[in-house]
Amino acid sequence: MIEQARRQQADLLLIAGDLFHRQPLKRELKEIAAWFAEIPDTEIVLIAGNHDYLHPKSYYRSFEWPENVHFIGTRDLSAVSLERIHTTVWGCSFWNQEDTRAVYHRDILQKVLQNANTVKNHREAEYDVPFMRGTGAFERFADSGQVDHRRRNFQILLGHGGDDRHHPFRANDIAEAGFDYAAFGHIHKVAQLIPGKVVMAGSLEPTDCNDFGPHGFWMGELTERGTSVSFYPIKKCEYIQQEINVTPELSAYAVSELVRQELQSRKPYQISHVILRGYRDAETELPLDEIAEMERVVRVVDETEPDYQFDLLKQKYDGTLLQKYIEVMEQCPNLELRKKALYYGVQAMLDTAEEGRERIG
Ligand SMILES: [Mn+2]
Numbered sequence: 556m557i558e559q560a561r562r563q564q565a566d567l568l569l570i571a572g573d574l575f576h577r578q579p580l581k582r583e584l585k586e587i588a589a590w591f592a593e594i595p596d597t598e599i600v601l602i603a604g605n606h607d608y609l610h611p612k613s614y615y616r617s618f619e620w621p622e623n624v625h626f627i628g629t630r631d632l633s634a635v636s637l638e639r640i641h642t643t644v645w646g647c648s649f650w651n652q653e654d655t656r657a658v659y660h661r662d663i664l665q666k667v668l669q670n671a672n673t674v675k676n677h678r679e680a681e682y683d684v685p686f687m688r689g690t691g692a693f694e695r696f697a698d699s700g701q702v703d704h705r706r707r708n709f710q711i712l713l714g715h716g717g718d719d720r721h722h723p724f725r726a727n728d729i730a731e732a733g734f735d736y737a738a739f740g741h742i743h744k745v746a747q748l749i750p751g752k753v754v755m756a757g758s759l760e761p762t763d764c765n766d767f768g769p770h771g772f773w774m775g776e777l778t779e780r781g782t783s784v785s786f787y788p789i790k791k792c793e794y795i796q797q798e799i800n801v802t803p804e805l806s807a808y809a810v811s812e813l814v815r816q817e818l819q820s821r822k823p824y825q826i827s828h829v830i831l832r833g834y835r836d837a838e839t840e841l842p843l844d845e846i847a848e849m850e851r852v853v854r855v856v857d858e859t860e861p862d863y864q865f866d867l868l869k870q871k872y873d874g875t876l877l878q879k880y881i882e883v884m885e886q887c888p889n890l891e892l893r894k895k896a897l898y899y900g901v902q903a904m905l906d907t908a909e910e911g912r913e914r915i916g
Contacts (some may be wrong), residue, residue, distance in 0.1 A: 572604025
């Protein structure tokens with residue numbers, strides 16, 4: 556990511572919270588600060604998310620960042636004015652693991668963008684946070700209205716949350732408030748909520764094996780004509796769901812060969828959840844252990860149904876409840892319902908039969 560920022564000579568790198576999955580250690584901040592210092596020509600703005608929230612003892616509160624790094628630690632929206640790149644970035648940090656306040660509500664957003672003085676007073680009352688960098692620049696901007704009117708000042712929102720317990724928001728509110736761009740974090744799945752305007756960053760890499768789909772970062776350009784962003788997947792590790800369609804003719808050996816074949820089309824960075832669907836021969840035991848042992852398979856899920864030979868079953872269980880059940884269900888006009896009733900019903904009755912045949916005998 557840092558390397559990309561250097562190569563692209565990025566003006567601005569936005570980190571939308573939860574840079575750490577828990578409270579960062581001091582040495583971890585030192586380490587990341589050293590990385591950030593490697594790209595001094597890139598302004599870096601970051602906020603704390605619900606995982607690395609600003610605990611009273613958080614090292615974020617006292618940490619000295621390099622010149623190009625701007626940490627927005629306020630609990631309500633405040634701004635960092637980056638005069639060199641004619642950009643103001645608005646944001647706030649989590650002070651608790653949960654925060655249900657609608658800090659990105661449309662009324663608040665409109666107010667912060669339209670009335671700099673209101674924001675300034677607000678800042679003095681509540682935002683007196685000594686570790687915030689860039690406030691000096693912001694003060695000039697708010698005090699005397701020294702916005703460079705010859706060039707447009709870009710307005711960016713940097714946010715975190717989006718579910719009921721973490722700063723719920725509506726993407727439309729943000730687009731309509733007049734921000735040029737809004738970068739959000741928190742939801743692991745990457746998404747463009749409003750094309751070119753509001754994006755959810757996702758995580759750079761999956762945080763666990765159920766974190767499916769591509770992960771990476773957004774990169775784009777803000778110009779007078781508008782914003783354009785594209786997603787850049789980091790192809791290091793990606794979890795996918797590999798569905799395998801099982802049919803009753805397939806032997807256990809054939810199923811494992813089929814899986815092996817399908818897995819060959821994976822990319823080297825893809826790790827599979829193998830999901831077996833369809834109908835297996837009722838007598839066949841699927842080679843689940845063998846599949847689980849295959850390379851880059853993290854999990855096997857058997858969702859197949861046994862394919863019963865209903866005519867044979869009727870003969871074998873002639874005169875029993877099972878035989879009558881099959882006969883009645885075979886008359887069911889709804890095909891989907893008939894299939895389900897037959898498979899689940901017969902399976903349940905056979906399971907019971909194994910416990911004691913007399914029950915259906
Ligand atoms: Mn989060």
